[in-house]
Amino acid sequence: MSESSVTEDLVAPQQAARPAAHRESAMIILRHGAEAGRRWPLYRDEELLIGRRDDCDIPLPDRQVSRSHARIFWENDGYYVEDLKSKNGTHLNGEEIVGVAQLEDGDEIQIALRFKLAFVDAGATAPLTLDENLPGLRLDMETRQVWVNNKLIDPPLSLHQYRLLHALWESGGGVVTREAIINIVWPEASGEGVSEQAIDALVRRLRERIDECDAAYRYIVTVRGHGFRLDNR
Template structure:
């Protein structure tokens, strides 16, 4: 019999913790309740979870700050943040700090459970790929190691969050192809109303800071204006050069307009 998934629930309100613990345990999960982000950071390596659900606005060290600290330490444990402030800027901030998903409070335990299962599926199974058998993909001076879900440079590993990995894997699996933001959102986040396409832009901006020599002038992860993004490898595919960013002056008069590629 498979071992049940282990979830840490971090919420300062005991009633909230107890209600979620009871619901999740009734649906076959193992749950460890915690009342603060400091407790989570102190215990996470001794009692390793498969996923963390955390209030974004915990007293003291907030859930957003704790998520940022985990990512800075290279910890890629999946994190779902719960936020009573359901404005766009708060959702974007949580995703920028490395959260895998964000849900407004109060929320339905049933929807939260569905989000948990969606994030766990993405963290275990790469999005839409038999990519684990692929050799590392060169991106400038780095190598994208699909199997370890890391960027490698000079022997150093740079761990990607679940969202960053899902977006980059989807782009790398389709070199030279414009991938829509909707498709990238579907690959990297659970389906949910209110989750903005801006979440994809945030993930791409984070990836550009990691892989681009000049994130303001992206070479490898290019924007297809009004559509999405494209991975443009340095080496040609099947002997044919892939399109790079072109100035408007290079488009012949009367030629059919192609999607323009610019930075976010």
């Protein structure tokens, strides 16, 4: 499988159980991504590696994520996040990290466009509520369900609509060309018989379905002369 493939699920590495005395209550919560709400505990004697590699502690399958993208670790008086010279950078509360930054309860770490992680400090009561009422669009790859601002699109998207949205989602905010859309949405057509108007009509219908849940934001952006991209909240 090529590195550009982003269809694989998030897989947590198998870890041996730790003695209770060494456990901490601080954690990282995936707030935005394919498995929003997932949690990873933090330990003072171990760093947490984030990246595209399968053996990372938090594996994020997206081509915009570097193989070893960032790490979270304890030092002296608290937890810190460090960008590991990633290609697209790591953002903390909307600001790009230069070197190392200390984490505070409720901080948001963004990796690429698809993934937002929340830091919850020891003793905080936020873990039960951080993953609720989150803005943006989310796909469930297994059920093919789509949520926008925590509202399920119902009835479900048509097959062609879902294929288009899935392609935009997998691009991680990158442009999906019209040629690529034809190959993904209408693989049986081989590029013949699919007009520009057919693509535009499909994009328009998909936008209308998304607008049913969030009409105030334009998720699908037209890149003139190239194609379309997903601009998630």
